[in-house]
Amino acid sequence: MQCSTCKNTQLEPQELEPGLVAASCLSCSGALVSLMNYRFWADRYATASSAEEAVSEVEINESESVHSCPKCSRLMMKYQIGAQTHHKLDLCSACDEAWLDKGEWQLLKRLDLHDKLPKVFTDAWQRNIRKQRQEIALNERYERLLGEESFSRVKEFRDWLLQQPNKDAIKQYLISHQD
Template sequence: MASLCPHCKDRSLSPSRIEADLPALSCDGCGGSLLSLVAYRHWREHQPGQAAVDTADDSLDEVKDTSIALCCPKCQHFMTKFRMSADARNQIDLCVHCDEAWLDRGEWQLLDRLALAGRLTLVFTQPWQNRVRSTEAERRAEQRWGERLGEHYERAQELREWLRGNPQAREILAYVNQVRDDIPL
C-alpha cells in the first residue's frame, strides 16, 4: 500500500530524489518529502567533506512550513517538530518510531543554505534544540535593549564589546559608575 502524504492526506507519496543519490518519497500536491534517516545517513557517509556555505541569505523565512501536527505516513503516530535553526522559523517533523523526517517543499534547500544539509541528524538532538531556544532568547533580549536605548544603543554596544575581554573591565566599570551620583533620581 502506498503511503499517503501527511499534509495533503489524500495523495500518495511516490519515489523521488532529494539529491541525485538521495532517495525519498515525495508528494506531487504539496511538494513535501518523506526522508528516511537510514537513507540520509547512507548518503551522508558518501558525501565528500562539506564546504562552508554562505548563510548570508535574507530569504530564509520564505519557505512555507507546516505548523499543524502531522501523522507519520508509515505508522500513523504523531510526528515531533524540531526547529531547524534560530535563523529560520521552519520546523522539521520527525517520526521517532520510524526515523522518517518530513520536509516541506523547499526545506531541504533551506537546510542546505543554512549549511545543515550535512548535519540534519544534529537538528533532532536536545542540545541543538536548546541552543536554538537560547539564541532566540538572547536575540529577543538584545532587541528589547535596542528599543530601550534607542539612539544610544550602538554606542552602548561598542562600549560593551570594548569591556568584554578587557582585563581592567571591573576597574573601568567602577570608575564609570561614579556618574551614578550625578544622575537625578
C-alpha cells in the same frame, strides 16, 4: 505510503540530491526522509554536493498543523531549525524518519545544515535556538529602550569592555561613578 497533508496522495521515491532518495509527494512537494538513508548519504556524498551552489529563493511551505507519520501514523514532533527562521522539521522518532515541507531542503542548504540534518533533532540544538532567541529578544528590547544609535554605541562599548584584561576595574569604576 500516503502524504499526511494531502490525503489520498501516494508518496513516490524521488531524489532530493543525487544518491539521496526520499518518499516525495508530487502534490505538496513534501518529502519523507529516512535518517538511516540520510546518514549513509551524508557520510559519502554530502561534502561533494556543494554547499556553495547558489540556492535560489524558493517558496517554503510551513504547516503549523501536526503531521502524522506516513509510515506508522504516529504524531510527528516539531523541531526548530534555527533562531532566524520560524520553519520547523517534523520527526517520527519511532521510524527515524523526518518530514520536510516544500522548500525546507533548500532552506537547510541555504543554512548549510543539509549535511548535518540529525543535529537539528538534538536537545542541545533546540536549547541553543532558545538561548539565541532570548538574546535576540533582549537586544531588541534594549534597542527600543535606548534608540538605535545609543544601543549600537553601548554594544560597541560592551564588546570592547569584554576584551579588556582589567574589565572588572572598569565596571567598578562605572558603578561607583553613576552621576
